[in-house]
Amino acid sequence: MPIHNADIAAIFEEIADLLEIQDANPFRVRAYRNAARAMGELGRDVKSLLEHDGKLPKLPGIGTDLDAKIHEIVETGKCALLERLHKELPPAITELLKIPGLGPKRVKALYHDLDVQTLEQLLRAARDGRIRALHGFGEKTERNILDAIESHINQARRFKLVVAAQYADTLITYLGKASGVKRVVVAGSFRRMRETVGDLDILVTADADSKVMDHFTAYDEIAEILSHGPTRSSVVLKSGLQVDVRVVNEESYGSALHYFTGSKSHNIAVRKLALARGLKINEYGVFKGQTRIAGETEESVYHTVGLPYIPPELREDRGELEIARAGHLPHLIELADLKGDLHAHTKATDGRNTLKEMALAAKAMGFEYLAITEHSRHLTVAHGLDPQRLVKQIDEIDRLNEELQGVTLLKGIEVDILEDGSLDLPDSVLARLDLVVGAVHSQFALSRTKQTERILRAMAHPYFTILAHPTGRLIDQREPYDVDMLRIIREAKKRGCYLELNAHPERLDLLDTQCQMAKEEGVLVSINSDAHNTLDFSNLRFGIGQARRGWLEKQDVLNTRTLKALLPLLKATM
DNA sequence: GCCGTTTTCGGCCCGACTGTTTTCAGTCG
Structure with missing residues (x-):
């Protein structure tokens, strides 16, 4: 079987899932997820690179062990660690992680206590009312699992950018009408211009007494409200598109926009830089101890970690931080x-x-x-x-x-x-x-x-x-x-x-x-x-x-x- | 499992919301 980068990525993802269910060191799990991402994004075919050069170039997040595993997969089509994990856990169990609301801890409990291994078994357990009896689960969780399985089947996955843009435009106009609202901007993968988006992440700045969340959850295109808090709410539109709205005050606009734009791994990398400088970055600002030192603009956030502004499209943790630090960011086409x-x-x-x-x-x-x-x-x-x-x-x-x-x-x-x-x-x-x-x-x-x-x-x-x-x-x-x-x-x-x-x-x-x-x-x-x-x-x-x-x-x-x-x-x- | 302008060991981003619990774990983004 020819091995492509995507096959290697899939193996690493599955290992990460199974390790997580086994309650392994979360940073070890992350290492496998990072490696999966690195494989998926690599512009060159790993197999032909290995055939040509005999070794891989140094890739961030791929150390001695993962490098050896990549060689193993390319040469044998298999990975001994994954085979071992398959003996320890039923292979189909990673399917359960795809159900929203089910993470590794709950999947592990379902497997150990109810011997649930597949979606079908999960559905039966929920219908029989056996899940609510588990420690840490309740009636409502059981109901949510049942609903999630049923909608999982015919769920719309990702939306093309052009389609998401149509929903975004009308929603921005709608949110702008709430009292006390100052700015409404779409962040997330939409702002990074990914070719498809899984949801819309909308950032709103507003006065403290604004009723913008109540206004949002009253939007007439909503099919379901997933969560509704004073600063964060999530809904699913009738189209199936999930929309998350986050409200902050105006002084946190830059840090919140940065946080909400992602990508997740870019944010992690930036926050690590901040840590190294004794700073803490969250969606409300950049903090030195208790003192807030930046956050009005994204530029100010980057500035605190010694970087120039990085355009959203580059924020994928594909080397943009190093290039930015060296002062060699591209002047992107417009x-x-x-x-x-x-x-x-x-x-x-x-x-x-x-x-x-x-x-x-x-x-x-x-x-x-x-x-x-x-x-x-x-x-x-x-x-x-x-x-x-x-x-x-x-x-x-x-x-x-x-x-x-x-x-x-x-x-x-x-x-x-x-x-x-x-x-x-x-x-x-x-x-x-x-x-x-x-x-x-x-x-x-x-x-x-x-x-x-x-x-x-x-x-x-x-x-x-x-x-x-x-x-x-x-x-x-x-x-x-x-x-x-x-x-x-x-x-x-x-x-x-x-x-x-x-x-x-x-x-x-x-x-x-x-x-x-x-x-x-x-x-x-x-x-x-x-x-x-x-x-x-x-x-x-x-x-x-x-x-x-x-x-x-x-x-x-x-x-x-x-x-x-x-x-x-x-x-x-x- | 990775990694080093404090480090080759001991860290690894950070907070909101839900549901179950009665102070917090799990999940999500």
Whole structure:
């Protein structure tokens, strides 16, 4: 069985769960969770790294023991510690931890006292009223467990950023209407621009006598109130989205925003820095003994631990603290840096608007240029262009450009990369274009080797300019196809072509860690809307968020270039 | 299990809310 990073991460997570149920040292448990996270986020494939170099680079949180376990898993596909734990505890028991309200202590009690090992057994025990009899459990806990199991089955897991944004906008307006409310801001993974969010974390500053929590829990989209306190409340909306609201007074705004934005591991790292300086950080401020020394702004919090302000998108404990301390934080790209968009469709294929309407919408975005890149004939469902229709569009664009003021349409194509790596249109017509965007739209299940070779062969084509949505994943719908992204990026560097970060909210493809990889290898990324109508340009903000999570700066992005600077870059091949 | 501008041993972020308890453990973020 091929071992991927995610497999190693899953093994470490399971070990952490089982150790926790065994009441092991919580810091040992954390070490395994950190290692799982490190594996999940690593931009390089561990197996191929080991095959190539024979050892792993030094990774934070991976010491001698975990390093040996990674070797063991890669070489044998198994981990002796996990096998031992499986003998000591029933394997399915980690499923029980997924039930909200059940942590390791309660799972352990349920197993020892009631021999509950599976969700089915848990359900039966709750229905029979056996749980309430356990020490530390009661009638209400039993009821909650029962409810949680039932909703666990058809529970919505994570929400795409674009969907969460819609709920956030209306809720912010609603909360702002409560008396005494000063500021309402969404923190959490939403503010860090993660591609999906599990819940909305909203921070409110308000006068001490504000009734904002009562106002919040009276919101008419609420399906269930999970908790309701004076400073913190949690609810589930009818949509299934959980919302947590936290209220602090105005002087704690910065420290509370920092705390509530996370990520959890970033916060832990910052608080450790504070400890080393004899300081304590909590959501109310930074304290030296009993004295509060900072907290009005996030800048003030970072300042107390000797750091500059770190943008939310970087707060993932992926080395940002060290880089910040050294004064080398990137100046992250912003939406206003984009000078154009290099991937868009019109009515000629599966888009909704005309060439002119798209051009004017791009101009309204402040863009100098917009590339029209229709699908090619192989993608019949999208009414892809054959050579004749593409030539016709080329002529139309030439005519329209003479008429347009302040914006230029570029002639392109989103050409299908066929299974053998050839392109879906002949050279004779591709030669007439300003750029060729290549895309995989079929045969997603090829082996890693074949899929990689297919894409490399397409990129070797002299007219190839940009690889569209390089992993092919659709968030929550379709897994990425299996490719060696590092090889693709290195080949792009050699060939002088580029990778797309597709900003469509269902794609957000390249992934953030792959953006970092492209940057390290010196390959420019093109942040494109893949617009199918004039409104889709607004999705670029999600692409910008993803790019910022990938540490990209203005100079790392192809379409921050002016038209004049861009054109030679599009022509640079081989 | 990891790690070191006090350290190779002894620490490891910090607080709110719930439910069960009668002063606090467990869970969560």
